[in-house]
Amino acid sequence: MDVADIPSVPEWLPDHLREDGIESLYPPQAEAVENGVTEGENLVAAVPTASGKTLIAALAMLASVERDGTALYIVPLRALASEKQEEFAEFEAYGLDVGVSTGNYESDGGWLAGKDIIVATSEKVDSLVRNDAPWLDDLSCVVTDEVHLVDDGERGPTLEVTLAKLRSLNPDLQTVALSATIGNAEELADWLDAALVDSDWRPIDLKKGVHYGNALHLEDGSQTQISVRQNEDQPAAIVRDTLADDGSTLVFVNSRRNAEAAARRLATTTEAGIDDEERDRLADIAAEIRDVSDTETSEDLAAAVEQGAAFHHAGLARDHRSLVEDAFRNRLVKVVCATPTLAAGVNTPSRRVVVRDWRRYDGSTGGMQPLSVLEVHQMMGRAGRPGRDPYGEAVLVASSHDELDELFDRYVWADPEPVRSKLAAEPALRTHILATVASGFASSRSGLLDFLEGTLYAQQTSGRDRLESVTDDVIAYLERNGFLERDADGLTATNLGHTVSRLYLDPMSAAELLDGLDDATDPTALGLYHLVSRTPDMYELYLRSGDEEEYTMLAYEREEKLLGAAPSEFEERFEDWLSALKTARLLEDWADEVDEDKITDRYGVGPGDIRGKVETAQWLLGAAESLASERQLDVAGAIREARIRAEHGVRAELVELASVRGVGRKRARRLFAAGIETPADLRDADKSTVLAALRGRRKTAENILENAGHRDPSMDGVEPDESVSYDGIGGDDSSAAGGSGEQAEDRQAKSDNQANLGDF
Incomplete structure (x- = not known):
């Protein structure tokens, strides 16, 4: 099919494609057009990698925007979101507006209103639905990339429920699902009421x-x-x-x-x-x-x-x-x-x-x-x-x-396995049932089961027995913990339930946080890090050989710092509790400015693992702060400080300084040691002192001073103050590797490699 023959797309598109060297469509792309992908029809495209799935998506979205609609592109990974945004950004030359959203689960994404094409992860879209993003009502087309990941035990249920909710919000929504070749593409197409393009064609062998x-x-x-x-x-x-x-x-x-x-x-x-x-x-x-x-x-x-x-x-x-x-x-x-x-x-x-x-x-x-x-x-x-x-x-x-x-x-010579829904697992249903009730998609047990009938799980399961049984167990748990109220067949989310859903928390995580915070009076950073680390939403570090004895001793030494009742050493959950303590100590090391290389060595993790743990802790501590406010607990200040320390990887005295854009943990320590202790100090600082503390890096110094609001950030003609010593000022071997007074520097320096941290 010649690109000039594609129906219902913007008139500029054929010339744009020709400029990219595309004169005609690949066979799977032509088949998608013949099945109405540019005219609002649902489609499942199960075709090999490099066979043009992204152009199929672009055709559907651009045709939808041409009809004055809004298109949403759902990806499984943040890295893919950025990649796809860059690809679609070329359409902005023709007046389209492309946005990407991957973080901040509490936001309703209001700034995305008015965008023509929005790229987001499935978790972010789920959170936008929970937070009642108004622009979702304007959606005319949703494309989901890598739809076979509904088979994934971690991400799959969120993608599955999100698609069901979007289709429930707007019955006329065009749904386009992209995948590599899978064993049951027809079943996915039936679930989404879609035509199927199932091809093994590739542009090269x-x-x-x-x-x-x-x-x-x-x-x-x-x-x-x-x-x-x-x-x-x-x-x-x-x-x-x-x-x-x-x-x-x-x-x-x-x-x-x-x-x-x-x-x-x-x-x-x-x-x-x-x-x-x-x-x-x-x-x-x-x-x-x-x-x-x-x-x-x-x-x-x-x-x-x-x-x-x-x-x-x-x-x-x-x-x-x-x-x-x-x-x-x-x-x-x-x-x-x-x-x-x-x-x-x-x-x-x-x-x-x-x-x-x-x-x-x-x-x-x-x-x-x-x-x-x-x-x-x-x-x-x-x-x-x-x-x-x-x-x-x-x-x-x-x-x-x-x-x-x-x-x-x-x-x-084998065919791929069929994709199977993982929604019926209790941890997945726990969060999605609460969100479904809190966001108004169901207000009764029967309504909840009716909504779940729109999922792939219901499509693949004969009879309701298994789904009803797990759903009843989850409703009972949510009611027992104060997240739902039940009246005859009616279900209502409590204020707490609405908060937990909005915060994008697993209800079991919320229950754990509240249990630990209820009796807290003056929680320490370690206590708060341990609390968030023992929630289901934090992937804990493993205990390796020798760890159990070490962390059992640490638990006794720091018992008064930990929140909530500790399990007995003879309980099955004691090992998980110690794993959370190990994770908490990593976070404490980070917030005490221990060098990153020492942390990776001590815990057998990579730099990406540290950042992943820190990002999760920030989110959970922010959620804990909101829950504490909901319960009117006087601990919000301590939680906020622990969160900011984790965010920047600094001790308490550097929190303000490290928050200046471009400063970070090591530069903050050097500036502090040179007598620059606050953003106000930095704003009025002697430039030669700043340049010396930043080891003569002029461009870095100019950027930081500009971000701090210095009246003259230029470093032209400025020389470093020779009286400012570099020794011990958070250099490449760090100022604060010793940790706080609560920590012993002679801890175990190494643990076995954490080779399996969830995402390889």
């Missing part, structure tokens, strides 16, 4: 196979020789072969530690494949990586990048991951060793994909379990970039002839 011995065995029966040299493993041989053809490689492994180790090994292979210009550019990227955090992880990543290799996992800081992804897309980094997080839709295609590890540890079974076919096919779909690669190859690695046969049967 994807060849799947298994490497065994010295050969790559492909699904068509052909073989390619890839010999493994004496000093190599199979991935190294494949990477070397790919480099010889000027290609890049993604290597998927099953843990963070394996990703880092594989990148170190493969760096010796990639180093031989980079030229002098690339080496200089990689050195600049490595310097940016080191600037992100002063940690061993950051240094290891920078060292690998200098040689043309990298690793990628959720333990990296967000800026680390962005730098790696950009360098890989630009073909500067030749190989990335990743956990499956990189397969979740982020645009990082490569010539070859190597699935080195097809088993991973499963805590529920206590052993290694095979990955699903859908997950492996998602990884394989990263192979091949239209316009850059002549083909894509996806390779599994076998160590025996029997394994060679098994991998062909299990993955290469």
Whole structure:
């Protein structure tokens, strides 16, 4: 189909597409148009990666905006939200307004009113529904990317309920769902009352196979020789072969530690494949990586990048991951060793994909379990970039002839599993049932069950017995804890229930917070960090060998600082309580200005894990502050201070100074030691003192002074005050590594690696 023949889209679109080199639509895109995607019809597009799903979404949204509507694009990850906003921002040249929203669950997103296209995560959209965002009534089109993630136990129920609520709010809403090929696409299409485009067409060939011995065995029966040299493993041989053809490689492994180790090994292979210009550019990227955090992880990543290799996992800081992804897309980094997080839709295609590890540890079974076919096919779909690669190859690695046969049967020739709803799990229903009642979608048990009939779970389950049973259990729990009131068949959210729903809390988290705060008089930071860490909304650190004894002793030493009654050592939940204490101590270390590299070393985590824990603690402490106000508890000030200390990673005396944009924890400590203790001091500070405290960094000093409101922030002609000593002023080895007086500096310096922190 020629782009000029696409109906009901803005008149400028065909020329815009031609400028991007698109003269005609791919077959799946043409099929979507023929099924009415530009004329308001519902559609499920189950097509391979790189086959044009984003353009299908854009056609639906632009046609909707052309009809004076508003379009919403739902993504599973924050990183994808930013990526898609950048893609859609090109439409602003034609007068459209594009917005993105991913954070602050308490906001109704009022500023998004008037936007033509809005990009948001499913959790954010759910919170907008709970907070009654007025512009949701104007929605005419919703696109959900990676819709197969309704099968995910963590994110799936939120996406499923959110789609059901949006469709309930506006029965005329156009729903477009995008996915890789899945085993039951027809069932998803039936659920959404949608036409189905189910295609395996790709713009370039994807060849799947298994490497065994010295050969790559492909699904068509052909073989390619890839010999493994004496000093190599199979991935190294494949990477070397790919480099010889000027290609890049993604290597998927099953843990963070394996990703880092594989990148170190493969760096010796990639180093031989980079030229002098690339080496200089990689050195600049490595310097940016080191600037992100002063940690061993950051240094290891920078060292690998200098040689043309990298690793990628959720333990990296967000800026680390962005730098790696950009360098890989630009073909500067030749190989990335990743956990499956990189397969979740982020645009990082490569010539070859190597699935080195097809088993991973499963805590529920206590052993290694095979990955699903859908997950492996998602990884394989990263192979091949239209316009850059002549083909894509996806390779599994076998160590025996029997394994060679098994991998062909299990993955290469297999169809993906059907997607199954995870909504009936009690933790998922707990939060969504309260939100459904609080936001007015149901006001009775029967109305609640009627609403749930619009979910995929109801579509896939014959009879109501299981759903009714779990729903009744959840209603009883919510009523017992004061979140719901019941009168005959009627259900009403209490004021507390409305607050909990608005705060986007799991009701069990709210109950835990209130239980800990009710008897609190002068809560300490550690007590508050421990309180939020033992809620279901915080992913706790694991206890490793030797941890139980250490944290049991710490619990006795700091017993008076902790909130609520402690469980007995003989209770089953005592181990979880200690895990929360370990998590709380990490947060306390951060707020006591302990160096980031010491924290990563002490707890066996990555810089991304620290930031993830800090962000979750900020949100939960903000929620605790609201709940304390709801109950009129006189602890809001202590909670606020603990929250701000966690946000900036500083002790109490630096809270105000660190809040000045651009200052941060280390610079705040240096400025404080130089006699600049408040934003007012900074506003009127001697510039030579500021420049000295900031180690002569003129641009940084100018930006900070400007943000503080200094009357003349320019550093022209200013020299650092030589009387300001750098010694002990929060340098690269930190001023405050010793922690507070409550802490002992001789604590255990290392714990086993936290290789499984939820998101790989």
